[in-house]
Amino acid sequence: MVQTAVPVPTPTVTPTAFVPAGAPAKIDVRQLNFYYGPRRALDNVTLQIRPHEVTALIGPSGCGKSTFLRSINRMNDIIPGTRVEGSICIDGQDIYAPSVDPVDLRRRVGMVFQKSNPFPKSIFENVAYGLRINRLARSRDALGERVESSLRSAALWDEVKDRLHTSALALSGGQQQRLCIARALAVEPDILLMDEPASALDPIATQRIEELIYQLKARYTIVIVTHNMQQAARVSDVTAFFWLGKLIESDRTNKIFTAPSQKLTEDYVTGRFG
Amino acid sequence: MASTEHVRHFQEELEQLKVRLLEMGGLAEEQVRLAVQGLVDRDRDLIDRVIAGDEPLNRLHIELDGRCFTLLALYQPMAVDLRSIVAAVKINTDLERVGDLAINIAEASRQYVVHAPVKKLIDIPRMAAIAQRMLRDALDAFVRRDTILAQRVLDEDDVLDDLKTQIFRELITYMLQDPGTIEPALDLILISRHLERIGDHATNIAEDVIFMVSAKDVRHHAGEGTETGRR
Numbered sequence: 212m213v214q215t216a217v218p219v220p221t222p223t224v225t226p227t228a229f230v231p232a233g234a235p236a237k238i239d240v241r242q243l244n245f246y247y248g249p250r251r252a253l254d255n256v257t258l259q260i261r262p263h264e265v266t267a268l269i270g271p272s273g274c275g276k277s278t279f280l281r282s283i284n285r286m287n288d289i290i291p292g293t294r295v296e297g298s299i300c301i302d303g304q305d306i307y308a309p310s311v312d313p314v315d316l317r318r319r320v321g322m323v324f325q326k327s328n329p330f331p332k333s334i335f336e337n338v339a340y341g342l343r344i345n346r347l348a349r350s351r352d353a354l355g356e357r358v359e360s361s362l363r364s365a366a367l368w369d370e371v372k373d374r375l376h377t378s379a380l381a382l383s384g385g386q387q388q389r390l391c392i393a394r395a396l397a398v399e400p401d402i403l404l405m406d407e408p409a410s411a412l413d414p415i416a417t418q419r420i421e422e423l424i425y426q427l428k429a430r431y432t433i434v435i436v437t438h439n440m441q442q443a444a445r446v447s448d449v450t451a452f453f454w455l456g457k458l459i460e461s462d463r464t465n466k467i468f469t470a471p472s473q474k475l476t477e478d479y480v481t482g483r484f485g
Numbered sequence: 486m487a488s489t490e491h492v493r494h495f496q497e498e499l500e501q502l503k504v505r506l507l508e509m510g511g512l513a514e515e516q517v518r519l520a521v522q523g524l525v526d527r528d529r530d531l532i533d534r535v536i537a538g539d540e541p542l543n544r545l546h547i548e549l550d551g552r553c554f555t556l557l558a559l560y561q562p563m564a565v566d567l568r569s570i571v572a573a574v575k576i577n578t579d580l581e582r583v584g585d586l587a588i589n590i591a592e593a594s595r596q597y598v599v600h601a602p603v604k605k606l607i608d609i610p611r612m613a614a615i616a617q618r619m620l621r622d623a624l625d626a627f628v629r630r631d632t633i634l635a636q637r638v639l640d641e642d643d644v645l646d647d648l649k650t651q652i653f654r655e656l657i658t659y660m661l662q663d664p665g666t667i668e669p670a671l672d673l674i675l676i677s678r679h680l681e682r683i684g685d686h687a688t689n690i691a692e693d694v695i696f697m698v699s700a701k702d703v704r705h706h707a708g709e710g711t712e713t714g715r716r
Binding site: 440444471477 | 492495561562563566567568700
């Protein structure tokens with residue numbers, strides 16, 4: 212990982228970038244370039260994400276939206292040959308600064324993946340795992356309470372409270388995904404990144420995840436990648452449209468889906484390409 | 486809307502919707518034309534035919550609502566596609582009301598022709614011609630996505646309003662001179678009012694066209710248009 216020395220970048224906001232009013236940005240991305248070896252996957256992306264809002268990233272496959280998402284908690288660091296330019300600040304702190312510990316960053320910026328990936332352990336242990344390795348619970352009782360509150364936050368507690376010590380792999384797909392959300396919430400992050408969290412789920416399970424997202428935004432800042440345009444329209448406050456590594460347009464979600472400013476965005480959301 | 490097949494199908498359905506909406510516009514316009522011709526020619530048969538001729542418009546009104554409803558439910562359109570369907574729903578209602586107004590004109594005409602003519606009809610046929618042209622232009626603007634033509638329809642509405650006021654003032658003088666003209670003069674005033682309302686519906690359609698094409702809402706205070714979706 213080569214960290215380019217970044218002089219304080221001049222804020223360049225594209226004419227169609229949504230500039231959030233009021234609260235300072237929770238996540239402030241400036242002139243972000245991202246390379247997989249020689250290939251540039253993100254091209255000069257500038258985006259401010261406000262706290263306690265859901266931001267949906269949309270765009271055709273390979274447009275850079277997942278790369279963008281993964282750069283927010285430095286998940287891309289583990290891929291050899293990648294390189295970052297520009298800056299991402301969370302609460303004003305540059306997360307690519309040498310002093311930042313990526314493990315600590317990932318505790319503050321939780322992530323949920325497309326395919327639910329519970330550990331082959333009990334339901335309880337899945338949620339307790341992060342608490343144990345981060346030594347976040349002082350006692351056995353405290354651990355139990357944190358596990359319960361996380362499962363409640365993920366709207367899973369009532370379904371699993373009587374079988375906490377059975378295997379997580381016996382849960383349904385939707386339950387496994389909510390378990391992964393509970394696991395992410397257990398270490399008390401401020402930001403939750405979701406990479407197509409409902410794409411493998413049936414409509415009912417999808418609806419539960421969407422309801423959960425709505426509830427969680429009161430406490431977390433959420434960034435979600437989705438291929439499902441209706442889902443982006445339903446769950447997000449702000450939508451950002453990526454195309455060929457560029458951020459084409461970001462704006463309030465109702466604006467993007469009723470009257471986008473850019474022709475490309477309009478063509479994408481009306482299904483004319485992608 | 487995932488596949489291109491899907492999109493193609495949707496676009497075909499949308500095209501079909503526009504064709505049917507135009508048919509409806511043609512029928513509504515014809516009803517207005519016949520009602521006013523019945524009045525001018527004092528042709529009771531023609532007037533009765535207009536009054537009985539509402540059925541095809543009513544059937545299209547229901548059919549078009551159904552088409553829009555189905556397109557919304559099955560395709561969940563976004564952006565310009567969504568605006569087109571919402572515009573179609575509103576235009577559909579406007580055209581149905583134009584059909585009703587044509588019948589109102591015919592009914593007032595049936596009353597009117599019972600009496601001797603109050604005066605030679607000049608301004609009412611003129612109003613009718615303008616209202617019909619506005620309707621036709623508004624629908625052409627819809628099909629061609631032509632906001633300039635739509636704007637011209639909006640500008641023309643004032644002419645219609647002025648003519649209505651002029652007719653009213655003129656008929657007052659007849660009524661003052663001869664109370665025997667009060668009943669038929671009131672019928673003419675009503676008819677001018679119906680024609681002015683038809684112009685208002687054409688104006689609504691033109692506003693919907695501007696919204697559909699440019700996402701600008703120009704209703705109530707044209708020129709201060711705000712884009713939809715802004716908070």
